[in-house]
Amino acid sequence: MTALTVTDLCKHYGALKVTDHVSLDIAPGEIHAIIGPNGAGKTTLIAQLSGQLGSDSGRVALDGKDITHLSMPERVRLGLARSFQITSVLPGFTALENVALAVQARQGSSFRFFGTVAAERALNAAAMEALHEAGLDHRAQIPARSLSHGEHRRLELAIALATKPRVLLLDEPLAGVGGEDAETFVENLRRLKGRLTMVLIEHDMDAVFALADRVSVLVYGRIIATGAPDAIRSDPEVRAAYLGEEEQEIA
Numbered sequence: 004m005t006a007l008t009v010t011d012l013c014k015h016y017g018a019l020k021v022t023d024h025v026s027l028d029i030a031p032g033e034i035h036a037i038i039g040p041n042g043a044g045k046t047t048l049i050a051q052l053s054g055q056l057g058s059d060s061g062r063v064a065l066d067g068k069d070i071t072h073l074s075m076p077e078r079v080r081l082g083l084a085r086s087f088q089i090t091s092v093l094p095g096f097t098a099l100e101n102v103a104l105a106v107q108a109r110q111g112s113s114f115r116f117f118g119t120v121a122a123e124r125a126l127n128a129a130a131m132e133a134l135h136e137a138g139l140d141h142r143a144q145i146p147a148r149s150l151s152h153g154e155h156r157r158l159e160l161a162i163a164l165a166t167k168p169r170v171l172l173l174d175e176p177l178a179g180v181g182g183e184d185a186e187t188f189v190e191n192l193r194r195l196k197g198r199l200t201m202v203l204i205e206h207d208m209d210a211v212f213a214l215a216d217r218v219s220v221l222v223y224g225r226i227i228a229t230g231a232p233d234a235i236r237s238d239p240e241v242r243a244a245y246l247g248e249e250e251q252e253i254a
């Protein structure tokens with residue numbers, strides 16, 4: 004069975020077809036990158052998959068279950084999370100507190116059977132685990148507003164991981180993260196590989212080709228190729244679609 008099945012997904016704004024019959028089969032444990040030129044529809048597609056944005060037509064299934072008409076919170080509860088939503092971090096709260104809030108949202112009332120101290124300990128333990136997975140446990144007590152940009156991105160990853168997703172949608176996790184920070188982040192994502200399924204939108208081609216098991220190329224809202232990184236890199240149609248700035252990066 005596939006982890007995430009996307010069939011003929013469409014979204015248009017006026018005459019502009021932003022996603023145009025997009026179909027994808029994402030295997031369990033796979034990192035599936037979606038690349039494409041600016042304006043190709045990548046962010047729109049992720050928003051459709053997460054439930055943030057409704058689709059005009061088409062179908063999305065998670066582990067075989069049709070989730071096309073479910074809201075974003077309903078999808079999160081079923082194990083489909085999106086990282087890097089601007090809204091998710093409270094700047095005055097520590098990294099640990101921010102993640103603990105996400106854990107609490109996932110657990111709902113399940114902590115009410117504990118005493119206050121035990122509940123807090125259980126929450127913190129789960130939050131520390133997510134921070135560790137995101138490579139930020141050493142900064143747990145730092146207020147979010149004092150974290151560097153790269154650390155902020157990792158905090159957003161930890162918040163998404165705290166919802167214990169089976170499928171994680173990552174929208175440009177490396178945007179604005181450079182140098183060593185980017186390498187560490189790629190390493191963090193690599194360590195998660197196989198434990199959950201990831202759909203990754205990323206402009207950093209080094210990261211894409213280092214992480215992805217398969218790559219799909221979106222151009223003008225259409226998937227023009229899907230395949231292993233090496234096959235995609237040498238695909239003439241893909242190279243043609245990247246003429247301009249991206250061609251240098253993909254070479």
Ligand SMILES: Nc1ncnc2c1ncn2[C@@H]1O[C@H](COP(=O)(O)OP(=O)(O)OP(=O)(O)O)[C@@H](O)[C@H]1O
Pocket residue numbers: 016019021039040041042043044045046047048
């Ligand atoms: N709410 C909207 N109303 C009208 N047009 C929109 C809307 N959202 C996106 N678009 C248009 O849809 C197209 C695809 O946008 P989208 O942000 O999904 O592309 P992208 O591939 O993520 O681009 P980038 O790589 O630059 O982030 C663009 O032409 C954009 O202007």
